[in-house]
Amino acid sequence: MYDVAIIGAGVVGAMIARTLARYEVKICILEKENDVATGATKANSAIVHAGFDAESGTLKAKLNVKGAQMMKKVTEELGVKYRNNGSLVIGFDEEDRKRIEQLFVRGQKNGVEGLAILEKEELKRLEPNISENVVCALHAPTGAIVCPYTLAIAAVGNAMDNGADLKTGFAVCKIEKAEDCYEIYAERERIKAKVIVNAAGLYADEIAKMVGDNSFTITPRRGEYILLDKTCGDLVSHTVFRTPSKLGKGILVSPTVDGNLLTGPTSVDIKDKEEKCTTEEGFAQIIKEANENVKGILYGQTVTSFCGLRATGDSGDFIINAPKPGFINVAGIESPGLSASPAIAEMVKELVEKQGVVLREKAEYNPVRRAMHRFGVADMAEKNAMIKKDRAFGRIICRCEGITEGEILEAIRTNPKPSDLDGVKRRTRTQMGRCQGGFCTPYIIKLLAKELGIEAEEVTKCGGASKLLAGKTKEEIQA
Numbered sequence: 503m504y505d506v507a508i509i510g511a512g513v514v515g516a517m518i519a520r521t522l523a524r525y526e527v528k529i530c531i532l533e534k535e536n537d538v539a540t541g542a543t544k545a546n547s548a549i550v551h552a553g554f555d556a557e558s559g560t561l562k563a564k565l566n567v568k569g570a571q572m573m574k575k576v577t578e579e580l581g582v583k584y585r586n587n588g589s590l591v592i593g594f595d596e597e598d599r600k601r602i603e604q605l606f607v608r609g610q611k612n613g614v615e616g617l618a619i620l621e622k623e624e625l626k627r628l629e630p631n632i633s634e635n636v637v638c639a640l641h642a643p644t645g646a647i648v649c650p651y652t653l654a655i656a657a658v659g660n661a662m663d664n665g666a667d668l669k670t671g672f673a674v675c676k677i678e679k680a681e682d683c684y685e686i687y688a689e690r691e692r693i694k695a696k697v698i699v700n701a702a703g704l705y706a707d708e709i710a711k712m713v714g715d716n717s718f719t720i721t722p723r724r725g726e727y728i729l730l731d732k733t734c735g736d737l738v739s740h741t742v743f744r745t746p747s748k749l750g751k752g753i754l755v756s757p758t759v760d761g762n763l764l765t766g767p768t769s770v771d772i773k774d775k776e777e778k779c780t781t782e783e784g785f786a787q788i789i790k791e792a793n794e795n796v797k798g799i800l801y802g803q804t805v806t807s808f809c810g811l812r813a814t815g816d817s818g819d820f821i822i823n824a825p826k827p828g829f830i831n832v833a834g835i836e837s838p839g840l841s842a843s844p845a846i847a848e849m850v851k852e853l854v855e856k857q858g859v860v861l862r863e864k865a866e867y868n869p870v871r872r873a874m875h876r877f878g879v880a881d882m883a884e885k886n887a888m889i890k891k892d893r894a895f896g897r898i899i900c901r902c903e904g905i906t907e908g909e910i911l912e913a914i915r916t917n918p919k920p921s922d923l924d925g926v927k928r929r930t931r932t933q934m935g936r937c938q939g940g941f942c943t944p945y946i947i948k949l950l951a952k953e954l955g956i957e958a959e960e961v962t963k964c965g966g967a968s969k970l971l972a973g974k975t976k977e978e979i980q981a
Contacts, residue, residue: 510702511535513653523867542813546650546837552643554606587645589742594635601746632796636795697830706831724772729804754767755792768787778810874912
């Protein structure tokens with residue numbers, strides 16, 4: 503029996519697992535997909551928000567500011583890229599100025615440090631490519647960027663290295679209350695846990711209903727993005743937001759920690775929790791508004807586009823409570839959920855204690871997860887040392903990103919271990935360059951098959967029926 507079962511291995515569930523793994527408790531992370539970080543965590547704006555947007559007094563405001571303050575240390579411990587690049591909210595007219603002034607006051611009330619309202623001349627010195635039509639901006643120097651799926655993978659890996667279990671392909675279909683625990687069922691397996699933490703993202707309302715909690719609903723909010731090549735990555739240094747509306751923070755333009763330029767997202771409420779298609783209308787909106795924000799965006803340098811679904815609760819705030827004994831909701835964690843995730847984990851830890859779980863710190867707990875080797879950014883002496891230790895680091899597999907066989911093998915062998923092509927992609931950045939895997943995919947399939955002890959035809963893109971190969975060409979010709 504487990505002390506705590508965490509349903510959902512997005513960035514919030516991952517941070518909760520890592521926080522609880524500090525203590526002498528038996529933890530299991532349950533994820534319905536083939537890998538961790540495959541929901542909203544793999545497809546969002548990657549922003550560590552400063553904390554000026556959320557209404558004062560809400561959980562969003564409190565946990566955003568606290569989580570943002572914690573993020574630098576967390577990323578350092580987990581070996582994850584983090585960049586304190588600051589953010590700007592730009593205004594085009596006097597109505598926008600009024601809204602920016604309100605955000606300034608709210609941010610100060612929320613405890614955000616360093617906020618300032620910049621006039622056009624000062625703003626242009628800071629960001630020369632900002633639109634000529636911008637009249638003012640809110641500057642938040644504590645804003646930052648991070649890679650959300652890398653953060654989640656590292657947090658789950660650190661939790662596992664400290665004793666937590668991970669079960670992927672575990673789609674919860676039923677929960678039953680026993681005398682002293684819950685029994686959690688998937689199609690072919692069940693586990694028992696004294697406490698359940700419901701961090702199931704888009705499906706958190708459905709998990710809650712399994713224990714008789716009908717107090718909230720989750721609506722998917724579609725957000726489309728366009729990602730540009732690294733040649734565009736220095737067009738802006740800050741994350742540039744438009745003045746926000748009730749549906750969100752609008753179309754942003756931002757560098758990424760890996761040097762690309764990100765534009766988006768759209769914001770459309772839909773019904774289907776699995777609909778992740780991109781649309782012509784969405785792209786048109788992104789291009790139009792991004793070009794209004796920043797001059798010189800070269801959409802001919804687009805690398806890829808994608809869509810993510812935000813889990814929007816009906817309360818207007820994060821839903822973090824314990825509606826039933828031994829059952830904790832962590833639901834409706836839309837923006838600024840990534841920013842708030844370390845602070846959410848601390849709050850959940852306190853709720854777990856209130857459910858009667860004794861948290862005694864492990865003497866051997868290690869909060870540090872060594873960063874993966876990055877051959878492309880190493881200096882010549884470091885590269886030579888890597889190759890001397892393991893010749894696999896001397897073989898480039900992904901030409902676009904400069905990723906070696908050694909890095910891929912290291913990722914496949916490190917918790918949480920990937921078992922499909924997309925899992926390797928999220929851990930190494932293979933298949934993320936200009937050719938989008940056109941060159942490196944066959945080599946990665948070969949490496950995965952060998953490491954997993956399976957045939958190449960069994961390797962999938964993202965689990966399930968997403969097989970990549972139907973057979974071997976020469977065998978088909980001979981037949």
